[in-house]
Amino acid sequence: MSPYAEFxxxxxxxxxxxxxxxxxxxxxxxxxxxxxxxxxxxxNALCSMDESTVVYRVQWTEPVPLGxxxxxxxxxxxxxxxxxxxxxxxxxxxxxxKRDRGEYYGAISGKGMLVLMDEDRATRTEAMFPGSLHxxxxxxxxxxxxxxxxxxLFWACWPSDAGHDYASxxxxxxxxxxxxxxxGPVVIPA
Ligand code: S6P
Ligand code: ZN
Numbered sequence: 001m002s003p004y005a006e007f008x009x010x011x012x013x014x015x016x017x018x019x020x021x022x023x024x025x026x027x028x029x030x031x032x033x034x035x036x037x038x039x040x041x042x043x044n045a046l047c048s049m050d051e052s053t054v055v056y057r058v059q060w061t062e063p064v065p066l067g068x069x070x071x072x073x074x075x076x077x078x079x080x081x082x083x084x085x086x087x088x089x090x091x092x093x094x095x096x097x098k099r100d101r102g103e104y105y106g107a108i109s110g111k112g113m114l115v116l117m118d119e120d121r122a123t124r125t126e127a128m129f130p131g132s133l134h135x136x137x138x139x140x141x142x143x144x145x146x147x148x149x150x151x152x153l154f155w156a157c158w159p160s161d162a163g164h165d166y167a168s169x170x171x172x173x174x175x176x177x178x179x180x181x182x183x184g185p186v187v188i189p190a
Pocket of ligand 2: 094095096103142158
């Protein structure tokens, strides 16, 4: 049987502008400050904050089993506004386990930066704003930073066999951080 046959019976609805997915097949997760220890550069600032604070929420659907070649996953991410010291709230960030797998991000509301890092640690950013579309080429680690005062919402589409390599980011970080300086965001080499 085709690995895609089951999806025909799935029933997922989206509220595009709210980033909400509904249906039995929808999965969701959230990441709290406590779960992100070690990712922000100011450990002291993190210690003084409530570790149960939700930094971002993700909803997604996997119409084929994780690891299936040729399928696509779809989901939304909403990053709360806020900072740990001078560092804006952000996603963990990851490479894909299958390094050549790409991804699309499309921003709906809020503003921020997509941080992209290749395997030589060369790091660059793209501005995210309502309507911005981002092709993340294979081989690039990706993280989103909310530099605004409202939630930053984006939709994403990625291959079902991409997988996630979080460990490389946990141990080596990105080649740059987005910090609040002189009243706005500045990209600082790390
Ligand atoms: C998956 C895609 C997104 C992220 C989400 C949270 O490939 O890039 O759905 O999972 O934005 O970020 P992270 O780095 O915690 O997975
Ligand atoms: Zn990804």
